[in-house]
Amino acid sequence: MSSALDEEASISIPSLAFVAVLGYFIYRYFFSSSPGSGTDGSQTFSSRSAGLRFTPAQVDQIAQMFPQLNRRDIMWDLHRNRGSVQATTERVLMGRGLDPAPPSFQPPISFMTTTTSSLPSSPLTLAASKPSPPDLITRYNLQSKVNSKGKEREEETPPPGWASSKEARQRMLQRRREEMILAARRKLEEKDAAGTPATAPPSTS
Amino acid sequence: MGSNVASKRLFQEYKSLLTNPVDGISAGPLNEDDLFIWEALIQGPEGTPYEGGIFPAELRFPRDYPLNPPKMKFLGEIWHPNVYTNGEVCISILHPPGDDPNHYESASERWSPIQSVEKILISVMSMLAEPNDESPANVEAAKMWRERRSDFEKKVREGVRRSLGL
Numbered sequence: 001m002s003s004a005l006d007e008e009a010s011i012s013i014p015s016l017a018f019v020a021v022l023g024y025f026i027y028r029y030f031f032s033s034s035p036g037s038g039t040d041g042s043q044t045f046s047s048r049s050a051g052l053r054f055t056p057a058q059v060d061q062i063a064q065m066f067p068q069l070n071r072r073d074i075m076w077d078l079h080r081n082r083g084s085v086q087a088t089t090e091r092v093l094m095g096r097g098l099d100p101a102p103p104s105f106q107p108p109i110s111f112m113t114t115t116t117s118s119l120p121s122s123p124l125t126l127a128a129s130k131p132s133p134p135d136l137i138t139r140y141n142l143q144s145k146v147n148s149k150g151k152e153r154e155e156e157t158p159p160p161g162w163a164s165s166k167e168a169r170q171r172m173l174q175r176r177r178e179e180m181i182l183a184a185r186r187k188l189e190e191k192d193a194a195g196t197p198a199t200a201p202p203s204t205s
Numbered sequence: 206m207g208s209n210v211a212s213k214r215l216f217q218e219y220k221s222l223l224t225n226p227v228d229g230i231s232a233g234p235l236n237e238d239d240l241f242i243w244e245a246l247i248q249g250p251e252g253t254p255y256e257g258g259i260f261p262a263e264l265r266f267p268r269d270y271p272l273n274p275p276k277m278k279f280l281g282e283i284w285h286p287n288v289y290t291n292g293e294v295c296i297s298i299l300h301p302p303g304d305d306p307n308h309y310e311s312a313s314e315r316w317s318p319i320q321s322v323e324k325i326l327i328s329v330m331s332m333l334a335e336p337n338d339e340s341p342a343n344v345e346a347a348k349m350w351r352e353r354r355s356d357f358e359k360k361v362r363e364g365v366r367r368s369l370g371l
Contacts, residue, residue, distance in 0.1 A: 067276055068267030070301055097269065133281045136259055137370035146370070160226045166237050169223065173233040180231055180246050184259045185369045191257070192371070 054083035056111050061085055066092055071112055076101030136181045145182060208241075211270040215240040218322050230326045232264070241266045243275075245326055249365065250334040254358035258365035262294070262329075264322065274299045274316035277325065281368050284360050286336040286347035295342035298328045 054075065062074045062085060074088065077098045081087040092098065133139075137146055163169045219233050219240070229248030234240050243264040249255025260283055266275040277299055279292040287295050297314040341347030349357040 067265055068269075068273070070273070095268075135368050135370040136261065136281065139261065139281070160224055162220055162224045169233075170237065172223065173231065176226070176231045177244075177246050180248065181259050181369070184248070184257055185371065188257050188366065188369055188371055 052079055052107060052111075054078035058083055058085050059111060062088055062092075065089065069098060070100075072101040072105070072107070073098040075107045075111060076105050079105070079107075137185070140178060140181060142178060142181060145178065146185065208268040211266065211268055212240050214271055215243075215266060219243075222323060227323055227327065229330065230323075232322055232326060235263075241268070241270075243322070244280075245277075245322075247326060247330055247333070250330055253334045254361035255333045255365065258361075258368060260333075260368075262292075264325075271318040271320075273301050274320070275322070275325070277329065282364050284343070284346050284357070284364055285333065286338050286341040286343055286350050287332055288346075289342045293342070294329060294332075295340070296328055296332050296337075298325055 052075070058078055059071060059074050062078070063069065063071055066074075069092065077088045077091065078084070088098070137143060161172075163172055215234070222230075222232055229250075230245065232243055232245035235242050235244045243266070245262050245264060247260045247262060249258035249260065261280040263278050263280055264275045265278075267273045277294040279288055279294065281292075283292070289295065298316055298320060300315045302315050302317055336347070336350055338347045338351055346357070349360070
């Protein structure tokens, strides 16, 4: 009986050691694999998109050439022609258009946005590096009208209507645009003048 | 042939916008020789920080318009949760039918051939008045709009002044 106990004890000590060693390795396995999860993640990502036969760069390339196309359709076409930008381009240029992607076609979300539209993640640096767009006065060449507007302020707004000649229509539209901008500027200036009577509104009487 | 239909439709929309202009909106092709690129001016809606501002935008129509919607991009600076920093506008009416796998939007909100340039511009105007921060295009602006409304409004007003050269 005592020998049986001895035997039991002698078995359990090595087995305990074995379990401990095994446990250590299991622990190490999980522990050491967790810092590498970054690469793990990208592996699962690439394996998920491995079924796709194109790259986001190719999608962007076509989307830039043909901004009217739907990104999903571009991806679907690229997927079917194994990432041939040329084939897709030709297809569009031939006027055949792209087939709509079936609902079952689910490219990774990251493919859906252009590389340029991923910029909002760093809007501050972008705003700093990008020169701000020209103001409306510069954009529509209204400097002269801003300065000499006193006399023509009443007669500007063109009446709604349709002119028969292309040039007349174009002029009408342009006048409408200009008047919208100038009116907005005038209003803001008037508000400024009313709000702060001490400072005279700039450059106008 | 497809683009012929598109040209006709665009020309018709241009005509109706010129004859019956919508208040606070002007829109038309940049050059009538190419009806697929338009420029629009949108007035900032009253009672919003955009009030008093004029926002120029470009509309690019696909050859199969009106089956598919145009793309719209603001040309000047505009700080808004639903406008990308590159100016691209993100609203449901500009999304092609059946394009939303997440089912955020019902089909009736998205583009369909019964919509029009006029409806797009009116939608964009109401988007200016009421940002939708559920699917922001400019995350930073959306956050500011949600958390620091007065800073947001100040930034928008400053942009409006700058854009008018004041």
